[in-house]
Amino acid sequence: MLGVAFGIGLLLALAGGTATQGCVAPAKLVAQMLQRLEDSVPVSEQPNPSVLLAMNLAGATNSAAHKILLQQIQEDAVNRAQKDMTSGEVALYVLALLSSCQDPRHVQALGQTVNLLRILQEKTAEEMENLENNGVPKTTLYSVSLDALALCLEQVDGYQKASTVLAKELLSPESHLSVDTRAVAVLALACMHNRTNNHDMKHLLQDALRKVTNDFLDEQEMKNGMIGNIYSMGLALQALEATSKFYAPRKWDCAQAFSKVHGHDYRQPMAIAQVLPALVGRSYLEAAHVDCVSASMSPSLQMSPSSTSETSGASKALITVQYSITNKLQGRHFSYTTSVQVPDGSTLLKVMQVAEEDKPKIFSFQTKPTSWGPMVTSIHGLEANSEDRTYWQFLSDNNAIEEGVGYYQPRNGSHVEAVFSTY
Numbered sequence: 001m002l003g004v005a006f007g008i009g010l011l012l013a014l015a016g017g018t019a020t021q022g023c024v025a026p027a028k029l030v031a032q033m034l035q036r037l038e039d040s041v042p043v044s045e046q047p048n049p050s051v052l053l054a055m056n057l058a059g060a061t062n063s064a065a066h067k068i069l070l071q072q073i074q075e076d077a078v079n080r081a082q083k084d085m086t087s088g089e090v091a092l093y094v095l096a097l098l099s100s101c102q103d104p105r106h107v108q109a110l111g112q113t114v115n116l117l118r119i120l121q122e123k124t125a126e127e128m129e130n131l132e133n134n135g136v137p138k139t140t141l142y143s144v145s146l147d148a149l150a151l152c153l154e155q156v157d158g159y160q161k162a163s164t165v166l167a168k169e170l171l172s173p174e175s176h177l178s179v180d181t182r183a184v185a186v187l188a189l190a191c192m193h194n195r196t197n198n199h200d201m202k203h204l205l206q207d208a209l210r211k212v213t214n215d216f217l218d219e220q221e222m223k224n225g226m227i228g229n230i231y232s233m234g235l236a237l238q239a240l241e242a243t244s245k246f247y248a249p250r251k252w253d254c255a256q257a258f259s260k261v262h263g264h265d266y267r268q269p270m271a272i273a274q275v276l277p278a279l280v281g282r283s284y285l286e287a288a289h290v291d292c293v294s295a296s297m298s299p300s301l302q303m304s305p306s307s308t309s310e311t312s313g314a315s316k317a318l319i320t321v322q323y324s325i326t327n328k329l330q331g332r333h334f335s336y337t338t339s340v341q342v343p344d345g346s347t348l349l350k351v352m353q354v355a356e357e358d359k360p361k362i363f364s365f366q367t368k369p370t371s372w373g374p375m376v377t378s379i380h381g382l383e384a385n386s387e388d389r390t391y392w393q394f395l396s397d398n399n400a401i402e403e404g405v406g407y408y409q410p411r412n413g414s415h416v417e418a419v420f421s422t423y
């Protein structure tokens with residue numbers, strides 16, 4: 001059992017209430033989240049750099065899980081960064097290593113050394129080239145924001161152009177970027193704002209930062225504390241914590257926003273990894289400023305083993321879910337619907353598996369493991385493709401679901417649709 005290791009400094013900070021403008025996360029909640037992150041390390045299919053970054057920002061660096069994860073990240077970086085990672089993945093690895101006090105220019109593992117910053121510069125340049133030629137990046141503006149942030153924190157070239165594009169996009173009236181993307185872009189722009197002396201550039205960055213942060217505050221006021229959805233809150237809070245000077249003299253009711261987060265039982269490691277830094281008053285902007293010397297940790301609150309919401313199925317009542325798959329986008333169009341019975345509390349993945357067992361020729365599907373759990377990549381032989389920017393979108397009673405198929409639990413009588421879509 002991996003114990004929760006806790007920075008004494010962090011505990012004092014929490015107890016003393018020095019976190020974000022008087023907003024203090026209960027120490028018990030922070031300890032529970034750290035425990036869940038540590039528990040996720042040995043069972044995770046791939047190492048998750050966001051988890052390492054969150055542990056570091058929370059000052060929990062002395063556990064066995066932390067050590068194992070750092071090692072896995074280094075090995076994965078030398079194995080995959082150049083050939084198999086997107087720019088955003090490389091950026092997350094850079095942030096994870098930086099916050100672990102490791103030099104991303106010399107990542108050593110398995111007898112090899114890679115320069116992750118150089119790889120990140122190359123991949124960011126590809127994103128920018130695609131943006132110039134096609135109006136969209138190779139991946140997404142979320143990834144470009146991570147790229148700009150990581151390069152800026154390390155002060156290596158490539159972030160200036162990316163930040164300019166991001167600032168203009170954020171200011172464009174036609175832009176429809178998600179809260180998550182705008183939040184990471186805000187962190188990147190705030191970094192760039194600290195680095196540049198160019199007046200015009202500073203103005204552009206200020207305008208964009210003022211606009212996005214005020215939009216977040218407006219949305220929070222309108223939606224009783226919520227900015228985006230419960231899974232974008234972590235990044236939105238990080239952004240607001242790091243940029244108060246850009247919405248001054250306006251004040252942020254952080255207690256209202258924190259209460260939303262406290263009221264939610266985050267279980268997915270990735271969701272916890274995005275929300276935990278904000279709860280301890282830190283953001284990804286501080287990835288390069290983790291105190292690498294102090295390592296005095298005390299095993300603290302012993303958490304009881306987390307209860308699981310997974311259902312055994314045996315004693316549960318059966319529910320009925322309508323399940324449809326639709327492609328009206330590409331190639332031969334199709335639309336099929338079936339009715340599936342599963343134990344109450346089953347995930348959507350279970351519904352899809354039962355549908356596939358009943359009618360394998362129609363409801364066959366494939367998933368790939370990701371940092372957020374299994375992602376559906378193909379249904380009925382039709383595969384999502386990042387070059388076409390296609391994906392399988394999931395709706396429940398006409399509303400886009402806010403969790404993946406491995407976590408979302410459909411209600412009795414609901415109609416879940418998988419629709420081949422573009423992003």
Ligand code: B12
Nearest residue numbers: 088089180231232371372375376391393394401402403404
């Ligand atoms: C960009 C993005 C997408 C893009 C990814 C395109 C691409 N090729 O890059 C598209 C549009 C395809 C997408 C789809 C979905 N997304 Co999305 N997505 C994001 C976003 C904004 C950034 C992810 C990213 O690029 N990270 C950086 C890279 C470097 O890290 P990565 O680990 O390699 O990223 C991969 C995974 O994140 C994966 N991915 C993206 N979204 C999702 C969602 C789920 C459930 C899974 C398992 C994987 C996954 O695609 C990324 C690229 O390969 C996040 C926001 C966030 N807070 O993280 C939401 C986010 C992860 N998505 C979310 C959701 C809900 C979905 C959908 C389920 C929406 C829907 N109703 O259909 C679908 C997935 C359905 C499926 N087929 O299984 C939620 C997940 C919440 C949760 N608790 O699980 C988030 C947090 C947004 C939010 N605040 O609600 N998404």
